[in-house]
Amino acid sequence: MGTPLYNTLSRARSHTAFVLSIAFTITILLLLGLVIGYIAFIGLKSLSLDFFTKLPTGDPHNPGGMFNALVGTTILIAIAGAVGIPIGMLTGIYLCEYSANSFLATPVRFVCDVLAGVPSIVVGILGYELLVVPLGHYNGWAGALALAFIMIPIVARTTEEMLRLVPQSYREASIALGATKAWTILKVVVPAASGSIVTGIMLAVARVAGETAPLLFTALGSRYLEKDPSHPFPSLTKQIYDYATGPYPELKRQAWAGILVLIAMIFTLNLTMRLVARSKHVAS
């Protein structure tokens, strides 16, 4: 084993692995930089104060702004989060803390995994059948609930995985002090995992913020500043889709700006939530 040839080969192999991993890392970073840089380069050109404050005019040569879409996406994400995050978290808590002997655990986990992989257009069709057809018109609720439906399995599985990482000794210590199981979960287990659960939730929010397909058949989109989700509802992604697929260069530029703003929104939201959720009491 210790022959010079073997040593040379194994050294060469280890060098190769090192060089390759560095090379791939740089490639990925370059690609990411390219995408963001390109979007920023084109998007910034058509980004103006009007983009944030004005409504679409309908005139392809003087398109106005996307104020309605920004508000619409914010409201859609807020509703989707308000519905999806609690249900997802509670499912995750159930899976990790309560389902030990339950026949439900495996099916629920399996369904979550399958749902997390379902193409979002399928969720859109489902929302259309269940919430649009019975009401007779496209509406924001259907869009928000379709987004919530996408969030639930992601949040549930991340919550479960993160709670599993909380040391058993926390639970034992709390139970030994006379706490009930619910109290232990609420006061010790979930706070201990809060940082990583928030990260998981942010991933889910980022995912649905960028979804267009589920909104095509549900919220539809609107040119007006809509505040009532029971009407057709505007969203950034849908508006980007409409503008980008149209023939007008002015609108295409608006779409680029919209993409840039969307990325910036997700990035900011992510960063703020992380800062807020950063626990003061992190185990060393």
Next chain:
Amino acid sequence: MENSTSIDQTPRMPPIPPAAPEALRRAPLAQAPATGHDPSSAPVRAQPGMPPLPPQAATSQPPRLSPDQRAENERTAAVLKELPANTCTHPEIANEFALLQVSNFRLYYNRTAQALHGINMDIARGKVTAMIGPSGCGKSTLLRSMNRLNDLIDGVHIEGSMVFDGQDVYARNVDVIELRKRMGMVFQRSNPFPMSIFENVVYALRIDGEKNKAVLNEVCERSLRGAALWDEVKDRLHASAFGLSGGQQQRLCIARAIAADPQVLLMDEPCSALDPIATGKIEDLIYELRGKYTIIIVTHNMQQAARVSDYTAFMYIGRLMEYGPTNKLFLNPLLKQTEAYVTGRFG
């Protein structure tokens, strides 16, 4: 109360693959266990770092008389055959008030794995009782049975009885929450919650919904003083508990346990993850807490058992072998196995 060799007929258990160390197998069967002893049951108190107590240090080796040589031979044979064995309980135990009475207690982790075989043990109120024995002998399992922490493990099945302060711990109508509040527990690894030092200490009060700031502050200070930690943390009560050193964290856990004003403190190898100085502080603390609380401490460190405890229980493969005053158990054990273990010949 039991005689020095109580007879109890526990049903025969299915044999488990033998794990008896060679040293025990080779240990001669009972020759002549000692009965001569010092009636004062004051614990042997030594400073950390002092060499282990040599068994020969007894003033004069009393003549070794066997009270019942045949019984001991049978016990040794039974253990080697993986059968339940009778506990050799020293008569001094009978003079104490038994706060916790364990009788014929058996615990199974599942249908085939029996962890405890017919334990009979009376825990003396206000005293420090140490449980020693080789790894896997069931010390921790027995300790965790006392506050029903084993309930958290699936498939645990229990037989026999455990009576705490006149109340059956495993009775159907027992309030487990209330029971656990009366038994504080300190774990092998310090496990402060991800909260401030203050919130860690008053955790038990928060469970009860205590909101009065004055009460919380008072309990916090009293508990931290009780755990000899107050002076070190009084200026940073609202800082994270994770900023403390390992030894401080363990004392914080003790403070957290005594904040609920329990009757019993269960300690599961509280010093096994600590350096000698931190260990010394915890031992001093245990010494100060004796009398106020009934302390049951599981330890792998026999010198520690000798230093801090009034009574010592020697356990071996799920049986309580010998149980008596610490100095007697260490200096004049009745059983050959005990002597072999405390002198470091096996285990």
